[in-house]
Amino acid sequence: MSRLAVVFGGSRGIGRAVSQLLAQRGHRVVLLSRNKEAARATAESLPGEKHLGLSCDVSKEEDVQRAFETISKNCGTVGYLVNAAGINRDALLLRSKSEDMLSVLQTNLLGSMLTCRGALRSMLSHGGAIVNIGSVVGVKGNSGQCVYSASKAGLEGFTRSLAKEVATRNIRVNLVAPGFILTDMTAALEKEEAARRIPLGRFGEPAEAAQAVLFLLESPYITGQVLLVDGGLRLAL
Template sequence: MIKEKTALVTGASRGLGEAIAKRLASEGANIAAVYAGNADKAQAVCDFCQENYGVKARAYQCDVADFAAAKELVSRVREDFEGFQILVNNAGITRDGLILCMKEEDFDAVVDTNLKGAFNMIRHASGLFLRQREGAIVNVSSVTGLMGNPGQANYAASKAGLIGLTKTVAKELAAKGIRCNAVAPGFIATDMTRDQKENPMVQMIPMGRMGRPQDVADAVSYLLNAPYVTGEVLRVDGGIGM
């Protein structure tokens, strides 16, 4: 269903974004891999997609928290790929700390990247999707946005905000044939969560283990291939959010 379409994936140089980009490429989608700082890793993801799946893949540097930069990114990808039909908002950062000592700049940085970055991308891509009368958006939220987590007030707020953004965009654009869903990963084994392996909450996962990036990529693929699903938040968390 996504074969020969183009997917713009933010935060695609590692972790969940890398797994998502590779999964979509395996289904025949062309990939616009967006990265913040590591050009070599982003290019490696593109090379893998092209060499293994024969799709077109290009890397783009962008700070998605920058409204103007996000607009320019959408314009470049639209020109290079003659449009795109899929947007996966995966870019995210953490700046953990207890609320009593969290710095204002740490709160702002996380919300700006995780939440405002997704808004920026949707804001600029939605016009293209409306003209195409086709588009599918998946936002990568977190089970932390549903449950909260000590030491992550900024991260939880940003990921909870993504859920509200997802549902609102889904309602606004559904009549135009554009769908918007979210995945809410739990504790997934990536570079970002390597410090969470000793978190007591990991021991509370009913399935008894952390997830894999591929588990999240599977969920994203499902949502992109499910034409009658919109406004959904799909947990990928081993049951911890039950």
């Protein structure tokens, strides 16, 4: 059954791959990005019709509220929500600037809280599914990524707690925790050296993470779970 799918961070990386896969499955997609032009261009590139690209900075409550008002007015009730918007400001904690720490926490953790709250108002009457995008370092930790790891670990706790809160309303909440995926966020990494740490020996493709997202969105008896898509990296950390 076709649903309205809302994808934050949907113009690039994993979010873009999720948007493409959802559209291929026949769902109407609303994708959001801080870059309005990128959001609109991605929406226009998706198969199918009536997809919509909007601008939204998830770290700003008024932006998120305005986005859901627009979605409700123009598109109807939300069936799927995917939170793929995220940033990193990697540094040792002693070298981390306070403004960078706040920016990471507000985008990666608070942003998903705000978007989930906005989507729930639409989902309560008819059910739905939410997938948050975490990280393997949120599960295992990593030197030089204290703040990023904390934001993603917090997202795991938030996901499990929210899953308990809304299960009786037929709303499922899960988390995909990727490892090294070929996106802008990993572009600066030395890939040959990093790949040697991965049991499968390579970085993942955004489409491979998107397949895990789709699986959790469409699985009616799974909630409150964390699915690692990391090529076995957790085993090596």
